[in-house]
Amino acid sequence: MAANPTAPTALWPAPHARGAVDATVHVPGSKSVTNRALVLAALASEPGWLRRPLRSRDTLLMAGALRAMGVGIDEGVGPDGSGEAWRVIPAGLRGPATVDVGNAGTVMRFLPPVATLAAGDIRFDGDPRSYERPLHGVIDALRVLGARIDDDSRGALPLTVHGGGALDGGPVSIDASSSSQFVSALLLSGPRFNQGVEVRHTGRSLPSLPHIRMTVDMLRAVGAQVDTPESGGEPNVWRVTPGALLGRDLTVEPDLSNAQPFLAAALVTGGRVLIPDWPSRTTQPGDRLREIFTEMGGSCELTEYGLEFTGSGRIHGIDVDLGDVGELTPGIAAVAALADTPSTLRGVSHLRLHETDRLAALTKEINELGGDVTETADGLRIRPRKLHGGVFHTYEDHRMATAGAIIGLAVADVQIENVATTAKTLPDFPDLWTGMLGSDGA
The missing domain is CATH 3.65.10.10 (Enolpyruvate transferase domain)
Incomplete structure (x- = not known):
């Protein structure tokens, strides 16, 4: 029987990508x-x-x-x-x-x-x-x-x-x-x-x-x-x-921070994702993803239709101060755990007071999949390791759930606990995610 994604204790099998994604994703409003x-x-x-x-x-x-x-x-x-x-x-x-x-x-x-x-x-x-x-x-x-x-x-x-x-x-x-x-x-x-x-x-x-x-x-x-x-x-x-x-x-503009997992999918799979209606000028912190994910190995173009982001097939580590864009940390940490070099994420000690203690949660959950993440005074140090499947707990935090889904693209048999918590800011995330991957997984 399929797991019920609306049940708090349900485990959602994070889809594993079989190839490069190529999709247009309409992200809901900010x-x-x-x-x-x-x-x-x-x-x-x-x-x-x-x-x-x-x-x-x-x-x-x-x-x-x-x-x-x-x-x-x-x-x-x-x-x-x-x-x-x-x-x-x-x-x-x-x-x-x-x-x-x-x-x-x-x-x-x-x-x-x-x-x-x-x-x-x-x-x-x-x-x-x-x-x-x-x-x-x-x-x-x-x-x-x-x-x-x-x-x-x-x-x-x-x-x-x-x-x-x-x-x-x-x-x-x-x-x-x-x-x-x-x-x-x-x-x-x-x-x-x-x-x-x-x-x-x-x-x-x-x-x-x-x-x-x-x-x-x-x-x-x-x-x-x-x-x-x-x-x-x-x-x-x-x-x-x-x-x-x-x-x-x-x-209302599309929520650029909620576009993060979909852009990450292009980076992780070496594919392409188009986010329609990406604004040319915005105060949304998520706009910085263009710079951060480009440094981590992708490329992007802002056109009259929106933002087209393309992965290169390689993911590089990053040393970055995320103090102004702390909400992006879980997704960046997930990508960094799949990179070819270490990463240091700084300036985000305040994340300990968010929906959950995001620094402790990311450290525990990535490490339980075989990762090597260490908390610092104001962030995370991430050394890439070969990851394996397992349960990724979300602590009723929507960005933990999407971080686990990103890892699941590259790591088989990852199960997300309570993916329904994404409804806090990103309703219908499971359907958007599987729709992006297509019926064959990519």
């Missing part, structure tokens, strides 16, 4: 863009459209949370009948309400600032792992800005925001070294605070800066005035001026 767009549309002064949104666990949790606070989100087709679109209708935010964040960092961090603007109490709860993920940066900052929050001094979930219908805002200093989402969370709601917001990062190096740039670009696109270090402001300081936000008609 989770990061979809969830930021939902927040900004909910805070706007007029309705807006969100076209080609990602429908995944994280985005549906965000939509459900906003609905619970009074926002109208109608799912259907766009006004011109051109495909799926969500109509977001702002309303007076209100409680009482309970928000399920699941294990979505964007939901647990972006929505407490929104909840301060609601009239009534908003309770936040989520998966057991969500209780272990840091939230202190947002909680402490909101208290400084005038919010009332009960978290039993945990600095984590569960918690209740006592919304007063408005928030003073103003200047605040935070240590966002464990998550750039702390900064984005305050910036997104900042235009609705009475005094706007000035966020000053006071800790060590800030991870995932491209995600903050994405937040800033999307704020500016809906009419917000934002001053940043890149625009001549102080280092590590972002200022948002209070003001109304415009409703937008936004088309």
Whole structure:
């Protein structure tokens, strides 16, 4: 009997490639863009459209949370009948309400600032792992800005925001070294605070800066005035001026980080994969895959149709700082385990606080397949070894599941535990993966 991929304990036989892949893969929309767009549309002064949104666990949790606070989100087709679109209708935010964040960092961090603007109490709860993920940066900052929050001094979930219908805002200093989402969370709601917001990062190096740039670009696109270090402001300081936000008609880009396993397939098998609609300009961290995977042995061309990536049949190791693009680490580690020379992945100590401790998980799972991975203070050192089959555990982490699938292309008899966890950001991954390989395995 075939394994049921929706059962949490199910083992999914990772397809083993019999040859070079040659496929076009339509990657669903960006989770990061979809969830930021939902927040900004909910805070706007007029309705807006969100076209080609990602429908995944994280985005549906965000939509459900906003609905619970009074926002109208109608799912259907766009006004011109051109495909799926969500109509977001702002309303007076209100409680009482309970928000399920699941294990979505964007939901647990972006929505407490929104909840301060609601009239009534908003309770936040989520998966057991969500209780272990840091939230202190947002909680402490909101208290400084005038919010009332009960978290039993945990600095984590569960918690209740006592919304007063408005928030003073103003200047605040935070240590966002464990998550750039702390900064984005305050910036997104900042235009609705009475005094706007000035966020000053006071800790060590800030991870995932491209995600903050994405937040800033999307704020500016809906009419917000934002001053940043890149625009001549102080280092590590972002200022948002209070003001109304415009409703937008936004088309969501493909999720470039979720394109990673498919590009990796071209690299691992020496094949070719086309990702349609790859943007020529983007703030998505996944765009850096073009550079990283080229250095690891592939080549790419950005055309009017999208990104065409071709593997050379060889995989080279890499020494790379992934501090700005930490979410790409699991997939890069999987490719590096199949390379012909060692790799060093640096700048990603913050991954220990993601959906799981990704550094420990990657080390354990690759080594149990015969690999040689060592944790460092801020990353991984990977020495290629001949790998063998076995169970690749995912720890309810979507990027662990896709990393295991990449290894399974080159290593027979790899079984992925709970591949259904990919639904967090990449719905229908098993079908996309087998479709890419074709009926004959490649």
